[in-house]
Amino acid sequence: MxxxxxxxxxxxxxxxxxxxxxxxxxxxxxxxxxxxxxxxxxxxxxxxxxxxxxxxxxxxxxxxxxxxxxxxxxxxxxxxxxxxxxxxxxxxxxxxxxxxxxxxxxxxxxxxxxxxxxxxxxxxxxxxxxxxxxxxxxxxxxxxxxxxxxxxxxxxxxxxxxxxxxxxxxxxxxxxxxxxxxxxxxxxxxxxxxxxxxxxxxxxxxxxxxxxxxxxxxxxxxxxxxxxLPVPASLEDEVEIVSRRVARLGRALELPAPAAGLEEIRRVVTVLRELRAGRTEDGRTRLKSPSGTLSTAEAISVVTGGLALAAHFGDGVLRPADLAAGLHGTVVSDPAADPVVWQEYLETVARDRPGWRDFYRACREILP
Structure with missing residues (x-):
């Protein structure tokens, strides 16, 4: 000590x-x-x-x-x-x-x-x-x-x-x-x-x-x-938690602060919250939930991994392509049932959501 x-x-x-x-x-x-x-x-x-x-x-x-x-x-x-x-x-x-x-x-x-x-x-x-x-x-x-x-x-x-x-x-x-x-x-x-x-x-x-x-x-x-201790009550609370923890981890790992990182953090948190709840944030679309917990801890892990990719193999800007693989691995914990859940989410929610086209393409590219 x-x-x-x-x-x-x-x-x-x-x-x-x-x-x-x-x-x-x-x-x-x-x-x-x-x-x-x-x-x-x-x-x-x-x-x-x-x-x-x-x-x-x-x-x-x-x-x-x-x-x-x-x-x-x-x-x-x-x-x-x-x-x-x-x-x-x-x-x-x-x-x-x-x-x-x-x-x-x-x-x-x-x-x-x-x-x-x-x-x-x-x-x-x-x-x-x-x-x-x-x-x-x-x-x-x-x-x-x-x-x-x-x-x-x-x-x-x-x-x-x-x-x-x-x-x-x-x-x-x-x-x-x-x-x-x-x-x-x-x-x-x-x-x-x-x-x-x-x-x-x-x-x-x-x-x-x-x-x-x-x-x-x-x-x-x-x-x-x-x-x-409950899961974060709102999207904004969870985004703030993930942002703070990722920033702390980034400093410890000496990763550069990403440009436009908050937008991608919000997207990751939104995906995990919607799959966890079994419905979209606006409540209009019912969704199947995967077998994993999809907690705030998983969101922190996905974003931190994306930061490392952006810093060491990209231009330092956190982009959907840096997050797609980590998000796929987090959602698909059961290789038998979860791929169907993830693909359905991409097709019914992500594909037509405004501003999510690059995210949709990045996630589709790594599907088996």
């Missing part, structure tokens, strides 16, 4: 939130005169302002990190100020991980205390592990103990993050119950326990498309307050 300053993150492809936005966090802390919960670096008001953006009393502009309903973020922040953990639930691409990282950065100044949930996540990732060389030589001792992210967060009074909670096997999930209910992590091998310091909490994320994979037990779900 680096020291959290912008200089420390120089050359890093993907700085942590507390590194990239260190200046904003520092300024918020300096001007924040509201009450702060124990162990918090900012007040709940300042945390919400950091997430949603705004203007500080001295005129400093805070960039929005999340574009969506304010009340959802207020509920999430208020939950962290209680003794309950927070579960961010939503379909893929609704910024659950993004929100969880920025909440942790704003509350405790460290977003790196992370457990990445997978089908192979062991219980040691939730609790603790052992340095087996020391364990064999000395037996169970404090020095042989290897604390996991949650134990470190408990000792420091910080925020721990658990990504993709429902991907973790059910018996491993249950290791969280004592931590969340008693705020204690027993270490029976040492006949001791770790008690959480004030400020400790857990933010977990889960994909509601994963229901039936490893569903949470009722005992564990009761320990969480659930906030459902």
């Amino acid at each position: 680096t020291d959290g300053t912008p200089e420390a993150a120089t050359g890093v492809l993907r700085p942590h939130a507390e590194q990239e936005y260190a200046d904003e966090l520092a300024r918020l802390a300096e001007l924040d005169e509201r009450p702060r919960p124990p162990g918090w670096r900012l007040s709940p008001w300042a945390v919400t302002t950091y997430l949603l953006g705004g203007e500080l009393p001295d005129g400093t502009a805070v960039t929005p990190k999340y574009i969506g309903p304010r009340r959802l973020i207020e509920v999430a922040v208020a939950t962290l100020a209680t003794d309950r953990a927070l579960l961010l639930l939503g379909v893929p691409g609704t910024a659950k991980t993004w929100v969880s990282e920025h909440l942790a950065a704003a509350v405790s100044g460290d977003s790196t205390l992370l457990v990445q949930g997978t089908a192979g996540t062991p219980e040691e990732a939730i609790r603790y592990g052992w340095d087996y060389a020391r364990l064999l030589a000395e037996g169970p001792t404090e020095k042989a103990l290897v604390p996991g992210p949650l134990m470190r967060a408990m000792r420091r009074g910080a925020v721990a993050r658990v990504e993709e909670l429902t991907r973790i096997p059910s018996d491993v999930q249950d290791a969280l119950i004592t931590i969340l209910s008693e705020k204690t992590l027993p270490v029976p091998e040492l006949d001791t326990e770790v008690q959480a310091r004030r400020g400790f909490t857990v933010i977990a994320t889960a994909n509601d498309r994963d229901r039936g994979v490893n569903e949470l037990s009722s005992a564990l779900r009761r320990r969480f307050n659930t906030v459902v």
